[in-house]
Amino acid sequence: MTKLLVLGGARSGKSRFAQARAEALESDLVYIATAQALDTEMDERIARHRQDRGPRWRTVEEPLDLPVTIARQSSPGNVLLVDCLTLWLSNLMLAERDIDGAAEQLLLAMTKAPGSLILVANEVGLGIVPDNALARRFRDAAGRLNQILAEKADEVMFIAAGLPLRLK
Numbered sequence: 001m002t003k004l005l006v007l008g009g010a011r012s013g014k015s016r017f018a019q020a021r022a023e024a025l026e027s028d029l030v031y032i033a034t035a036q037a038l039d040t041e042m043d044e045r046i047a048r049h050r051q052d053r054g055p056r057w058r059t060v061e062e063p064l065d066l067p068v069t070i071a072r073q074s075s076p077g078n079v080l081l082v083d084c085l086t087l088w089l090s091n092l093m094l095a096e097r098d099i100d101g102a103a104e105q106l107l108l109a110m111t112k113a114p115g116s117l118i119l120v121a122n123e124v125g126l127g128i129v130p131d132n133a134l135a136r137r138f139r140d141a142a143g144r145l146n147q148i149l150a151e152k153a154d155e156v157m158f159i160a161a162g163l164p165l166r167l168k
Contacts, residue, residue, distance in 0.1 A: 002116045002117070002118075002154050002155065003110055003111075003113070003116075003117050003119075003152065003153045003154045003155070004018075004021065004116075004117070004118045004119070004153060004154065004155045004156075004157065005119050005121065005146070005149050005150050005153040005155070005156045005157070006018045006021075006118060006119065006120045006121070006156075006157050006159060007121055007122070007123045007146060007150075007156065007157070007158050007159070007167075008122070008123060008158060008159035008160060009122060009123060009126065009160065010122060012159045012160055012161065012162070013159045013161070013162035013163075014120050014122075014159040015049075015083050015084070015120055016162070017157065017159050017162075017164055018081055018083065018118045018120045019053065019081065021118060022079045022081045022116075022118055023056070025079050025116060027077060027078050027079045027115070027116065028058070028077055028078040028079070029056050029057045029058065029078070029079055029081070030057070030058050030059075030060060030073050030078055030079070030080045030081070031053060031057045031058070031059045031060070031081050031083065032059075032060050032061075032062055032066070032069055032070070032073065032080055032081065032082045032083070033046070033049075033059055033060070033061045033062070033083060034062060034063055034066065034082065034083070034084060034085070034087045034088040034091060035063070035084075035087050036063045036087075036091065060073060063087075063088070063091045064088075064091055064092065064095060064097065066082065066085075066088050066102075066106060066109070067102070067105035067106045067108065067109035068109075070082070070106075070109040070110070070113055070117065071109050071112065071113070074109075074113035074114055074115045074117065075114060075115050076114045076115055077115065078115045078116070079115060079116040079117070079118065080113065080115060080116070080117045080118065081118045081120070082117070082118070082119045082120065083120040084120045084121055084122065085106075085119055085120065085121035085122075085142075085145060085146075085149075086121050086122040086124065086142055089138070089141055089142055089145060090138070093134075093137075093138060093141070099141050103141075103144065103145050103148060106145075106149070107148055107149060107152060110149065110152060110153075111152055119149060119153070121142070121145070121146055121149070122142065123146065123158065124138070124139050124142045124143070125139055125142070125143045150167070150168065153168065154168075155168060156168040
């Protein structure tokens with residue numbers, strides 16, 4: 001039973017790394033997708049990702065109630081791959097949900113999950129300071145979320161240019 005947090009920038013290779021780690025385990029594979037197909041481009045992107053994962057994966061779509069879904073789907077014989085927490089956070093903000101409360105619930109679900117859990121998130125704090133309050137609030141919330149999860153995760157990897165760097 002492992003709790004792995006995979007961080008990196010957009011198009012860094014973090015999802016590919018996380019998928020390979022999950023597929024290396026002799027377990028049932030459950031992909032928890034947080035993305036919502038709100039336009040044609042995103043719909044096509046989601047379909048492409050499903051096809052890339054292949055038939056070994058079972059997909060569960062959950063844009064908002066991620067802690068509940070992790071609790072329901074986790075078992076000692078499977079590995080859950082959540083991709084990605086950054087989109088989940090965006091969904092929460094757009095739905096005007098309690099971000100701190102949701103983060104605490106996610107942390108609790110992570111620590112209680114009886115199976116292996118791989119969480120993928122963007123590291124958004126390495127760029128310039130955003131020029132508007134909403135973007136700064138998002139960046140700050142994402143940074144706080146990554147910090148609390150990294151503290152409790154068994155392993156934390158940072159991916160840059162497709163190359164993994166072990167942080168913990």
